[in-house]
Amino acid sequence: MAGYGLDLQLEVYGKGEVPDHPFSYEGWEQRAREVLDAGAFGYIAGGAGTEWTMRANREAFYRWRLRPRMLRDVSERDLSVEVLGARSAGPFMLAPVGVLSIAHPEAELAVARAAAATGVPVILSTVSSFTLEEVARESGDAPRWFQLYPGRSPELNRSLVERAERAGYSAVVITLDTTMLGFRRRDLENAYLPFLKGEGVANYFSDPIFRARLKEAPERDPEAAVRAFLEVYVTPDLTWDDVNAVREATSLPVLVKGITHPEDAREAVRQGVEGLVVSNHGGRQVDGAVAALDALPKVVEAVGGSMPVLFDSGVRSGADALKAVALGATATLVGRPYAYALAAAGESGVRRVVRSLLAEVDLQLALSGYRSVRELGASSLLDARD
Ligand SMILES: Cc1cc2nc3c(=O)[nH]c(=O)nc-3n(C[C@H](O)[C@H](O)[C@H](O)COP(=O)(O)O)c2cc1C
Numbered sequence: 001m002a003g004y005g006l007d008l009q010l011e012v013y014g015k016g017e018v019p020d021h022p023f024s025y026e027g028w029e030q031r032a033r034e035v036l037d038a039g040a041f042g043y044i045a046g047g048a049g050t051e052w053t054m055r056a057n058r059e060a061f062y063r064w065r066l067r068p069r070m071l072r073d074v075s076e077r078d079l080s081v082e083v084l085g086a087r088s089a090g091p092f093m094l095a096p097v098g099v100l101s102i103a104h105p106e107a108e109l110a111v112a113r114a115a116a117a118t119g120v121p122v123i124l125s126t127v128s129s130f131t132l133e134e135v136a137r138e139s140g141d142a143p144r145w146f147q148l149y150p151g152r153s154p155e156l157n158r159s160l161v162e163r164a165e166r167a168g169y170s171a172v173v174i175t176l177d178t179t180m181l182g183f184r185r186r187d188l189e190n191a192y193l194p195f196l197k198g199e200g201v202a203n204y205f206s207d208p209i210f211r212a213r214l215k216e217a218p219e220r221d222p223e224a225a226v227r228a229f230l231e232v233y234v235t236p237d238l239t240w241d242d243v244n245a246v247r248e249a250t251s252l253p254v255l256v257k258g259i260t261h262p263e264d265a266r267e268a269v270r271q272g273v274e275g276l277v278v279s280n281h282g283g284r285q286v287d288g289a290v291a292a293l294d295a296l297p298k299v300v301e302a303v304g305g306s307m308p309v310l311f312d313s314g315v316r317s318g319a320d321a322l323k324a325v326a327l328g329a330t331a332t333l334v335g336r337p338y339a340y341a342l343a344a345a346g347e348s349g350v351r352r353v354v355r356s357l358l359a360e361v362d363l364q365l366a367l368s369g370y371r372s373v374r375e376l377g378a379s380s381l382l383d384a385r386d
């Protein structure tokens with residue numbers, strides 16, 4: 001009868017003490033605001049332009065209402081999902097979030113430990129603060145994926161995915177929507193770009209192909225090395241050819257992240273990638289762009305069940321994840337929720353966020369009359385606009 005939800009309730013109520021960690025997204029956001037300087041907080045919290053799309057990502061969830069079913073014996077429940085061989089305790093994965101050293105000194109190492117402890121896979125960013133090998137060591141046997149920003153050097157892209165494969169990452173997620181940074185007012189106002197401070201460059205600086213491009217080693221001339229990174233990073237000329245070159249360089253399944261247009265989804269099917277992520281990068285790239293949840297149903301329709309469709313941008317609670325799954329997502333990714341918890345409380349904060357999400361999904365699912373996330377579908381929701 002027990003489950004993530006009851007276990008968490010018994011633990012907290014049983015102690016009878018006010019817990020030292022929040023249970024809400026807003027609570028963690030507030031703590032992060034208190035501990036971080038304005039530049040770092042603004043970088044994590046901010047979106048593109050007026051931040052309309054960032055807000056729309058949230059508002060899109062309010063349109064959909066869960067329709068609980070009664071008397072359906074939900075005593076045995078299974079929240080887990082499996083995506084391309086990676087098993088997760090619930091319909092969540094930890095989204096690739098770069099430069100986490102601006103949030104906490106243990107950065108991705110703490111996240112990897114929390115992910116392994118809670119059974120939720122992590123997707124490591126290209127622009128992580130520790131090398132992908134260092135992070136892999138903290139993950140043990142837990143499933144992990146690597147996110148690639150393909151740069152201007154095909155050899156470097158190949159080297160990065162080969163390293164990821166050797167280090168036990170089991171899929172590559174190629175992010176398409178950030179070939180350059182969006183217009184981020186908060187960061188411009190704070191004159192804050194973490195890369196210029198040498199954050200987020202560990203995978204490049206440790207890479208033999210990248211190092212061979214430099215006149216001086218990054219340890220001797222870090223500024224020149226950061227400039228070389230920025231040159232390699234900006235890729236407005238990216239096309240499917242670059243994606244396919246990466247696919248040829250690895251035997252791992254490849255997903256593309258940043259799809260919101262059904263035509264792009266159809267093209268992804270034609271090209272034969274193994275999965276896609278519906279995402280607008282948490283509203284950080286194109287202001288005025290469609291809310292990710294509003295884009296999801298048409299992308300799911302275009303894909304027609306031929307590959308997993310993951311979803312992110314705006315997931316803050318168990319209810320949000322259930323809505324996305326009911327609309328056809330195989331699983332969801334969360335970004336800022338765990339980044340804030342990391343900032344405020346390191347590994348234990350990230351664990352709390354993941355455990356809360358699992359507990360919430362468990363109770364929400366049970367009280368809505370479902371034994372598994374796989375039972376959710378169009379009839380689980382009411383469209384408030386109808
Ligand atoms: C501070 C920050 C850094 C990010 N870095 C990356 C990254 O390196 N690679 C990537 O694919 N997405 C990156 N993202 C986007 C996330 O993977 C994800 O799409 C987004 O955060 C989801 O929205 P949410 O924050 O509303 O959950 C970043 C997001 C944030 C907030």
Ligand SMILES: CCCCC(=O)C(=O)O
Nearest residue numbers: 098127178181233281284
């Ligand atoms: C160079 C951009 C990497 C980080 C990122 O994806 C973000 O800040 O959204």
